[in-house]
Amino acid sequence: MNQQSPEELRRSLDEALDTGPFSVALRLAIQAGGLSLDRLQHRLREQGISVSRTALSYWQSGRTQPEREESLRALRALEQVLHVPAGSLVGLLGPPRPRGRWTGHQAPRPRPDRSWARPEGLVRVLAQVEATPDCLSHLLQRRRSTLVRLDAHRQIRSMSLQVVIEAQRPQVRRALMVHHFHMAGVPGPAIEQARGWRPGRVRSDPETGFEVHEMILDRILPQGAITVAEYVLSFPPGHRDPHTAHRVVPGMRELTVEVVFDRAAMPALCRAFHQPSVAHPRTTTDELWIGGMGTATHTIFDPEPGIHGVAWEWD
Numbered sequence: 001m002n003q004q005s006p007e008e009l010r011r012s013l014d015e016a017l018d019t020g021p022f023s024v025a026l027r028l029a030i031q032a033g034g035l036s037l038d039r040l041q042h043r044l045r046e047q048g049i050s051v052s053r054t055a056l057s058y059w060q061s062g063r064t065q066p067e068r069e070e071s072l073r074a075l076r077a078l079e080q081v082l083h084v085p086a087g088s089l090v091g092l093l094g095p096p097r098p099r100g101r102w103t104g105h106q107a108p109r110p111r112p113d114r115s116w117a118r119p120e121g122l123v124r125v126l127a128q129v130e131a132t133p134d135c136l137s138h139l140l141q142r143r144r145s146t147l148v149r150l151d152a153h154r155q156i157r158s159m160s161l162q163v164v165i166e167a168q169r170p171q172v173r174r175a176l177m178v179h180h181f182h183m184a185g186v187p188g189p190a191i192e193q194a195r196g197w198r199p200g201r202v203r204s205d206p207e208t209g210f211e212v213h214e215m216i217l218d219r220i221l222p223q224g225a226i227t228v229a230e231y232v233l234s235f236p237p238g239h240r241d242p243h244t245a246h247r248v249v250p251g252m253r254e255l256t257v258e259v260v261f262d263r264a265a266m267p268a269l270c271r272a273f274h275q276p277s278v279a280h281p282r283t284t285t286d287e288l289w290i291g292g293m294g295t296a297t298h299t300i301f302d303p304e305p306g307i308h309g310v311a312w313e314w315d
Contacts, residue, residue: 023062121208196229245309
């Protein structure tokens with residue numbers, strides 16, 4: 001990744017302070033300030049404020065956020081040390097994260113501009129089926145299982161999807177399945193073997209690569225009702241993305257991603273990754289073993305919100 005110039009870094013910081021997320025704004029402010037975490041910890045200690053280096057690292061990575069009063073006091077002092085406007089970092093904090101495995105309060109979904117690059121394309125493609133990004137929250141995927149198959153030419157040829165979905169509002173009649181493809185000049189995939197729903201309209205935004213599949217549910221779901229649905233996306237030749245990525249929102253209980261490689265084209269390595277948002281770099285979470293039948297499997301229970309995926313390399 002090319003290092004940003006001071007001017008570019010300042011512009012990125014100003015934008016992050018305006019729109020968030022908090023972790024990105026803090027990380028950019030620390031970079032712009034030119035101070036190490038150890039030095040920041042020392043500067044805070046000079047003001048009588050004790051905060052661990054680990055806490056500072058977790059805050060800027062998005063793993064945790066300041067919530068307790070002493071942590072908020074440290075954050076206000078950080079705004080002074082890093083020469084950002086008073087309240088600019090504190091104002092980006094969302095509600096406190098729920099504690100315990102399950103709570104009665106559902107955390108908000110990530111904003112589209114933190115889940116997808118080029119979110120304006122998402123807005124345009126949803127408008128073609130009379131929807132907005134808020135409509136994506138009408139159904140919650142409690143469980144999602146995806147099976148991706150590649151051919152001997154290292155191209156993705158199919159993606160099988162099974163979801164356990166729960167209605168989040170009364171009288172839900174359809175699901176909107178959003179995909180993002182890098183397939184300039186190549187036809188999009190076709191839906192086959194649908195169960196639990198049937199294909200409706202398919203709309204795309206060629207400029208940004210978004211595609212939405214409208215799926216008409218087999219029955220109208222009352223709020224709180226759960227159903228199982230699945231389909232297979234069949235890809236024409238030409239789809240060469242070296243990864244598969246999946247957006248996870250609060251409330252998902254299980255995510256499984258399987259990738260099956262043709263034994264004539266086995267990759268050198270395969271890794272699972274996570275990104276809290278599109279503004280964060282990928283973090284490798286697991287090196288995946290590729291079995292004798294060419295299958296790599298990644299399963300997460302209670303996955304953290306953000307982007308989870310599997311990437312592979314041949315060289």
